[in-house]
Amino acid sequence: MSFPNLYYKRTTATAKACYICYKPTTVVLATIDTSDFLYTCTIHLSDHGFATRVLEPESENKIGIGAEEIAKLREEWEEKQKRKKEKEKDKDKTADEGERKEDNSKSEKSPKVPASLPTSGSLLPRPTHEKYILHRDIFALRVSEHRRRRQTSQVKDLAPRLPGAPSSSLS
Numbered sequence: 001m002s003f004p005n006l007y008y009k010r011t012t013a014t015a016k017a018c019y020i021c022y023k024p025t026t027v028v029l030a031t032i033d034t035s036d037f038l039y040t041c042t043i044h045l046s047d048h049g050f051a052t053r054v055l056e057p058e059s060e061n062k063i064g065i066g067a068e069e070i071a072k073l074r075e076e077w078e079e080k081q082k083r084k085k086e087k088e089k090d091k092d093k094t095a096d097e098g099e100r101k102e103d104n105s106k107s108e109k110s111p112k113v114p115a116s117l118p119t120s121g122s123l124l125p126r127p128t129h130e131k132y133i134l135h136r137d138i139f140a141l142r143v144s145e146h147r148r149r150r151q152t153s154q155v156k157d158l159a160p161r162l163p164g165a166p167s168s169s170l171s
Contacts, residue, residue, distance in 0.1 A: 002143060003031050003033075003035050003036050003143075003146070004031065004032075005133050005134055005139045006031065006032070006054070006131060006132075006133060007029035007030060007031060007036075007037075007038075007051070007131070007132045007133070007134060008029070008030055008031070008032065008129040008130070008131060008132075009027060009028075009029055009045065009129055009130040009131075009132060010027075010028050010029075010030055010129055011026050011027055011028070012026050012027075012028055012039075013026070014026070016028075016039045017039060018039055018040055018041045018044070019038040019039055019040050019044075020040060020041070020044050020050065021041060021044070023041060025039050025040060025041045025042075026039075027039065027040055027041065027042055027045070028040070029045075029051070029132055029134075035146075036142055036146060038142070045132065048135070049135055050134070050135055050138055051132040051133065051134050051135065051138070052132065052133050052135070053130060053131065053132055054131040054132065054133055056131070
């Protein structure tokens with residue numbers, strides 16, 4: 001079972017030894033499902049022999065709705081509200097005087113204009129963690145270490161089921 005060579009930089013509250021230099025550090029590189037993680041100094045993250053930062057293309061808005069689309073939707077909604085008001089006015093003209101007054105009072109109360117729609121400033125994308133790809137040799141070390149741990153746990157699970165060595169002499 002392998003894991004992808006994509007690690008996210010995170011900070012922790014407790015300092016542990018760096019994977020390379022064994023100095024205390026709070027920076028940890030972890031996979032998305034935290035199946036593998038390693039503590040490392042920030043100095044090592046700038047070393048291309050250890051890890052390379054993955055730069056994502058800058059997007060205006062990661063949610064997918066731009067300010068232009070919001071303005072367009074707002075205009076469409078306002079047009080629909082105007083049409084509704086016009087239809088109600090047409091109904092009022094055909095109705096009696098008493099009914100017209102009741103309809104006007106109801107129509108004034110029923111169409112409520114919603115609060116201002118969120119602007120593009122409030123739709124800022126959530127801050128994401130920096131992404132790193134480990135150098136192929138470092139990643140190979142991590143994979144082999146993971147494989148060794150998994151094999152050790154399998155041996156511990158399998159050992160009690162194996163038959164024991166004979167305890168009596170063969171004479």
